[in-house]
Amino acid sequence: MNLQIRDDMPDLSMSTPLSLDALSSNLMLDTPGVDLWRARRHLLDTKDLTKVEVECALRFAAVCKKLCQLEIAPLPVLNSKVVANIFYENSTRTRSSFELAARRLGATVLNLDVQSSSVAKGETLLDTAQTLIAMGVHAIVQRHASSGSAHRLSEAFHDKVHVLNAGDGWNAHPTQGLLDLFTMLEVMPDLCGAKVAIVGDISHSRVARSNIWLLKLFGAHIHLAGPPTLMPPEISKLGVTVHNQLEPAIEDADFVIALRIQLERQKKGEIPSLSEYKKLYRLDHHRLKLAKPTARVLHPGPVNRGVELTDHLADDPELSLIRTQVANGVAVRMAVLYLLLASKEAKS
Amino acid sequence: MNRSLLIKNGLIIDPSEDRESQADILVKDGDVVMIAPHLEPEDGQTVLDGSGLWVAPGFVDIHTHLREIGQADREDIGTGSLAAAAGGYTCVVTMANTEPPIDNAAILSVLLSKIEEKAHIEVLPIACVTKGMEGNELVNMVELSGMGVVAFSDDGLPVSNLAVLRRALEYAKVADRVIISHPEDRDLSAGGAVHEGLTATSLGLPGIPGASEAAAIAREIEVVRQTNGRLHFGHVSLAASVELIRTAKAAGLPVTADATPHHICLTVDDINGFDTAYKMNPPLRTQADRAALIEGLKDGTIDAIATDHAPHTALDKQKPFDQAPFGIIGLETAFPIALERLTNGAGLSKLSLIALFTTKPAAVLDLPQPGIRAGQPANLVLLDPAHSWIYDTAKGFSRSRNSPFNGQRLTGKVLLTFYRGNIAYKDEELIQSRHKSSVLKG
Numbered sequence: 001m002n003l004q005i006r007d008d009m010p011d012l013s014m015s016t017p018l019s020l021d022a023l024s025s026n027l028m029l030d031t032p033g034v035d036l037w038r039a040r041r042h043l044l045d046t047k048d049l050t051k052v053e054v055e056c057a058l059r060f061a062a063v064c065k066k067l068c069q070l071e072i073a074p075l076p077v078l079n080s081k082v083v084a085n086i087f088y089e090n091s092t093r094t095r096s097s098f099e100l101a102a103r104r105l106g107a108t109v110l111n112l113d114v115q116s117s118s119v120a121k122g123e124t125l126l127d128t129a130q131t132l133i134a135m136g137v138h139a140i141v142q143r144h145a146s147s148g149s150a151h152r153l154s155e156a157f158h159d160k161v162h163v164l165n166a167g168d169g170w171n172a173h174p175t176q177g178l179l180d181l182f183t184m185l186e187v188m189p190d191l192c193g194a195k196v197a198i199v200g201d202i203s204h205s206r207v208a209r210s211n212i213w214l215l216k217l218f219g220a221h222i223h224l225a226g227p228p229t230l231m232p233p234e235i236s237k238l239g240v241t242v243h244n245q246l247e248p249a250i251e252d253a254d255f256v257i258a259l260r261i262q263l264e265r266q267k268k269g270e271i272p273s274l275s276e277y278k279k280l281y282r283l284d285h286h287r288l289k290l291a292k293p294t295a296r297v298l299h300p301g302p303v304n305r306g307v308e309l310t311d312h313l314a315d316d317p318e319l320s321l322i323r324t325q326v327a328n329g330v331a332v333r334m335a336v337l338y339l340l341l342a343s344k345e346a347k348s
Numbered sequence: 349m350n351r352s353l354l355i356k357n358g359l360i361i362d363p364s365e366d367r368e369s370q371a372d373i374l375v376k377d378g379d380v381v382m383i384a385p386h387l388e389p390e391d392g393q394t395v396l397d398g399s400g401l402w403v404a405p406g407f408v409d410i411h412t413h414l415r416e417i418g419q420a421d422r423e424d425i426g427t428g429s430l431a432a433a434a435g436g437y438t439c440v441v442t443m444a445n446t447e448p449p450i451d452n453a454a455i456l457s458v459l460l461s462k463i464e465e466k467a468h469i470e471v472l473p474i475a476c477v478t479k480g481m482e483g484n485e486l487v488n489m490v491e492l493s494g495m496g497v498v499a500f501s502d503d504g505l506p507v508s509n510l511a512v513l514r515r516a517l518e519y520a521k522v523a524d525r526v527i528i529s530h531p532e533d534r535d536l537s538a539g540g541a542v543h544e545g546l547t548a549t550s551l552g553l554p555g556i557p558g559a560s561e562a563a564a565i566a567r568e569i570e571v572v573r574q575t576n577g578r579l580h581f582g583h584v585s586l587a588a589s590v591e592l593i594r595t596a597k598a599a600g601l602p603v604t605a606d607a608t609p610h611h612i613c614l615t616v617d618d619i620n621g622f623d624t625a626y627k628m629n630p631p632l633r634t635q636a637d638r639a640a641l642i643e644g645l646k647d648g649t650i651d652a653i654a655t656d657h658a659p660h661t662a663l664d665k666q667k668p669f670d671q672a673p674f675g676i677i678g679l680e681t682a683f684p685i686a687l688e689r690l691t692n693g694a695g696l697s698k699l700s701l702i703a704l705f706t707t708k709p710a711a712v713l714d715l716p717q718p719g720i721r722a723g724q725p726a727n728l729v730l731l732d733p734a735h736s737w738i739y740d741t742a743k744g745f746s747r748s749r750n751s752p753f754n755g756q757r758l759t760g761k762v763l764l765t766f767y768r769g770n771i772a773y774k775d776e777e778l779i780q781s782r783h784k785s786s787v788l789k790g
Contacts (some may be wrong), residue, residue: 115746124667146666146667146668147552147622147669147670148551148622152666156666171553172552209552232548233544234546235546237546238550267540313467330430
């Protein structure tokens with residue numbers, strides 16, 4: 001899909017107020033996609049997203065990205081909405097990214113400091129959400145260490161609040177999956193038949209899972225590489241190719257996604273040492289020569305510099321898409337927030 | 349009960365007598381008075397049309413968690429034994445992993461008094477193998493057996509130290525009791541939530557590998573070989589486990605095993621997203637495992653159906669999947685599930701099916717053989733094998749509702765459970781519908 005937005009779009013040079021809906025009709029955005037997002041209410045996973053929905057969100061994201069670049073945002077489209085960020089796990093980039101995205105759409109953002117909140121006093125996940133809903137929060141952006149925790153919230157409060165999963169255990173990190181896909185599509189508009197390698201700790205990676213579902217939807221060939229101890233059992237049944245060595249996975253690859261490896265894996269006996277991990281799986285310029293000459297490197301961050309990839313590679317403006325991913329993250333989250341939260345009446 | 353009840357034309361299925369025949373049965377003042385091909389109703393008798401119904405000895409469950417003592421928010425002897433009666437049970441054995449655990453005479457006597465006070469059917473206690481379930485020091489097995497303990501188990505936890513298990517198996521001989529094993533290698537299963545494989549991988553949940561059960565069984569069988577002590581494996585869930593037990597039995601080792609209704613009915617593929625009603629330990633396994641369990645039940649490798657009835661509060665089960673406790677309730681659904689999967693689905697005879705619920709579990713723990721005998725108090729259950737109903741945990745008798753079968757249509761229903769001549773459970777509606785079609789006299 002083509003994510004290019006023409007600079008001469010009249011709407012983009014218009015002053016505020018600016019309606020994304022007006023924009024979307026100008027861009028001939030897929031209306032069925034918009035309706036599907038409204039009906040969905042929550043973004044929990046990439047597993048059950050349809051291609052129509054994904055394309056709709058990414059087209060929106062392209063518009064949002066352009067608007068941000070033109071410094072037109074904040075847009076007054078979610079002015080009446082309150083978005084709460086609840087991060088039970090530490091996160092700098094995802095939380096900031098969601099916060100910026102919400103603010104650029106005009107929403108009020110509430111950041112819950114989980115350490116000092118009643119959560120620390122033993123309040124349950126559902127009680128915390130209930131309290132926020134009672135305060136008039138429209139959307140909860142939640143990160144939690146347990147797989148399925150966002151689903152739990154959406155089941156309990158389906159009609160009362162929109163749930164955006166900002167990472168649940170090892171299960172899903174849907175906005176990361178979408179922004180990775182967006183970033184790859186910007187470089188390569190048709191991913192059908194493209195080879196994408198995902199390298200590292202697949203077992204504990206919600207990013208890998210969210211990427212796999214989306215890349216499959218877009219027809220990419222997915223190759224996983226990592227230590228057998230960090231490879232989830234039977235994952236090849238999802239239609240991916242599993243390698244224990246890096247080289248066959250990245251050979252002729254169009255994209256290589258390096259995953260963050262948590263430093264405590266060694267203590268848990270899942271890998272013998274970081275030095276051995278680096279020897280086998282660290283990406284560098286030399287190893288990347290196996291991939292296509294046009295191949296690009298992604299990483300969900302934060303990078304353990306020198307572990308998953310070399311400093312030099314992480315900072316290589318030709319090969320590394322890491323900074324682009326971060327920039328795209330805001331745009332993708334704007335699109336998702338807008339699609340889920342903007343009420344139909346607001347449509348102009 | 350001072351009235352008499354005549355059940356006409358029921359199918360009497362009594363494995364203790366190897367009997368499966370249609371007959372009339374007269375229950376008077378709580379005793380089975382007579383069983384004969386044809387009995388004439390007398391004045392003052394209530395007559396129940398039993399045609400199409402089964403009359404079986406009351407069921408025996410050798411693995412339940414009634415949560416008394418200290419976990420009354422989940423279940424107690426009263427609610428748990430009522431749920432059992434509703435499932436056709438007249439005798440259940442309750443596990444020792446309570447708070448505190450049943451590991452000494454003082455706490456056991458508290459439990460016994462609760463049973464005396466609240467039980468609707470016979471409730472027999474199990475005591476821990478080791479003090480505090482810590483896996484180190486043996487409990488006073490002889491003293492506790494003398495007070496009524498029917499078996500020893502640290503269920504919920506394995507006795508991981510094989511030297512301790514060895515001593516337990518040896519010492520239990522003095523008490524003449526069976527040790528019930530919870531076969532699990534806790535290092536292999538650590539952190540796991542569902543069976544390791546595609547489901548766990550897709551949901552991003554930590555897996556429990558099959559080896560955590562099979563490896564434990566393999567090790568423990570060798571300790572049985574060493575000691576010749578009697579060991580019963582609870583809630584066996586894997587094809588590999590069935591094979592190990594089959595081989596051990598063929599070698600003449602004194603091992604027995606049970607399987608739960610849910611493991612013969614559901615597989616890991618049935619897990620419904622992050623629904624914690626599907627979270628139990630051992631976890632739901634594969635289709636091949638399920639088939640092997642059924643085969644094991646048919647060929648006698650697995651001796652009994654046991655529910656592993658494990659009540660948990662809604663609050664606990666609302667936790668995220670990896671944090672929610674393991675276990676489901678099962679007393680009220682065991683029979684219809686087994687009927688569907690073993691008899692209707694796998695061709696097991698009615699007599700063999702009922703044996704899995706009565707004589708065989710009783711034999712595992714050396715309990716008196718259940719049977720329907722004239723001149724004895726009525727411990728029996730009246731079943732409608734064809735009645736189709738929807739299981740609703742909200743209308744159930746357990747204090748907890750954690751069942752994956754909630755809302756599902758089941759076939760086979762308990763109408764009436766007699767315990768020592770008293771009605772412990774009665775499905776009023778179904779009974780009434782039977783009365784309408786029956787001849788009422790007096």
